Amino acid sequence: MKNQTNIDYANWIPIKLPVTLGTITAVSLLLFALSFLLPGSVPVLILRGLLVAAAVFMGVFFVYMAHARKLLSYEGGGVQGKILDNVLRYLDWDGNGTLLDIGCGSGALTIKAAKKYPQAHCVGMDYWGAMWDYAQGQCETNARLEGVAERTTFQKGDAAKLDFPDEHFDAAVSNFVFHEVASQPDKLKLIQEALRVLKPGAPFSFEDVFNSPRSYPDMDGLMEALSKEVSEIRFVDTRQNDFVPKFLRTPLVAGEMGLICGRK
Ligand SMILES: C[S@@+](CC[C@H](N)C(=O)[O-])C[C@H]1O[C@@H](n2cnc3c(N)ncnc32)[C@H](O)[C@@H]1O
Structure with missing residues (x-):
């Protein structure tokens, strides 16, 4: 059990959710950038498309969840x-x-x-x-x-x-x-x-x-x-x-x- 010294009601959106979404977004963007090191071909173009789609989807989801978490929180929107x-x-x-x-x-x-x-x-x-x-x-x-x-x-x-x-x-x-x-x-x-x-x-x-x-x-x-x-x-x-x-x-x-x- 963690040693708790402050009131902690936690957030209905646990921090691990935006952190996971943000990490997936960042990794997708990184892989997208690295894909330019590969020689151009149809599979590489498809891969780039998938990585951009993943980054956009996860990025939007990340922004939504991070802001929602702030609005819910006792220190933020309450x-x-x-x-x-x-x-x-x-x-x-x-x-x-x-x-x-x-x-x-x-x-x-x-x-x-x-x-x-x-x-x-x-x-x-x-x-x-x-x-x-x-x-x-x-x-x-x-x-x-x-x-x-x-x-x-x-x-x-x-x-x-x-x-x-x-x-x-x-x-x-x-x-x-x-x-x-x-x-x-x-x-x-x-x-x-x-x-x-x-x-x-x-x-x-x-x-x-x-x-x-x-x-x-x-x-x-x-x-x-x-x-x-x-x-x-x-x-x-x-x-x-x-x-x-x-x-x-x-x-x-x-x-x-x-x-x-x-x-x-
Ligand atoms: C969304 S949380 C809501 C917690 C709290 N009522 C609140 O509003 O902050 C759902 C809660 O339901 C509890 N829960 C889920 N299934 C349960 C069960 N079978 N018996 C008792 N609690 C349960 C979970 O452990 C969790 O604490």
């Missing part, structure tokens, strides 16, 4: 934090009791909730898989540095089968997690599992890529099925929020997000 604040804005809760954050990642939303609701205890769970640069220790250190360590708990688990009894929590939130859960491809069952651990009448606010036809091909059907299980539910098209710059409203970043909120 959009990441604003998206999480908005998840809590749609949680109609008095802050008394215990909140669950499903797929808490770096603990950013769990900690925001603990700061917003000073009476609450906030639990963040995640499987902290290898695909993400997040860890339980990072969440705990962030909570300590933010002064909410006593009112937060972080534990490892699977969102598809939560390690909590029925009707345990007074509120639940989640951000950009459900589409990632490979252990349960049926999104209705996954959200039902999240609702299972909520007390009757408890509020929830779940954001995910609900506008993605790949991840949620039948959103109307999903909402209809969920509406039979809860006392209140509505869909919010969070893509339209003015704190999400147009530049980020692409399927690569925030262009497919949406939120469902209500009460069990």
Whole structure:
């Protein structure tokens, strides 16, 4: 585990992505330049064309991802934090009791909730898989540095089968997690599992890529099925929020997000 001394919520676009894209762009350009050392022939011309195409494609992708990363970052545009604040804005809760954050990642939303609701205890769970640069220790250190360590708990688990009894929590939130859960491809069952651990009448606010036809091909059907299980539910098209710059409203970043909120 890295020795963390500063608050670190990481960036949803990990640095290795723009670095990899930039490296591929630079290598393609270098090979393109070196190709002029070869004698001219049709295969060499084709090779040059492919290298230019790769450099342009990867270069554009690199510029997009590098700028998107800056806009998302807490030190830059701060959009990441604003998206999480908005998840809590749609949680109609008095802050008394215990909140669950499903797929808490770096603990950013769990900690925001603990700061917003000073009476609450906030639990963040995640499987902290290898695909993400997040860890339980990072969440705990962030909570300590933010002064909410006593009112937060972080534990490892699977969102598809939560390690909590029925009707345990007074509120639940989640951000950009459900589409990632490979252990349960049926999104209705996954959200039902999240609702299972909520007390009757408890509020929830779940954001995910609900506008993605790949991840949620039948959103109307999903909402209809969920509406039979809860006392209140509505869909919010969070893509339209003015704190999400147009530049980020692409399927690569925030262009497919949406939120469902209500009460069990
Ligand atoms: C895009 S990140 C979002 C993290 C955090 N909610 C945020 O908004 O910063 C997706 C998170 O889902 C978690 N995740 C994926 N599959 C999971 C599963 N089966 N159970 C628990 N967490 C899972 C990943 O470890 C990762 O932290």
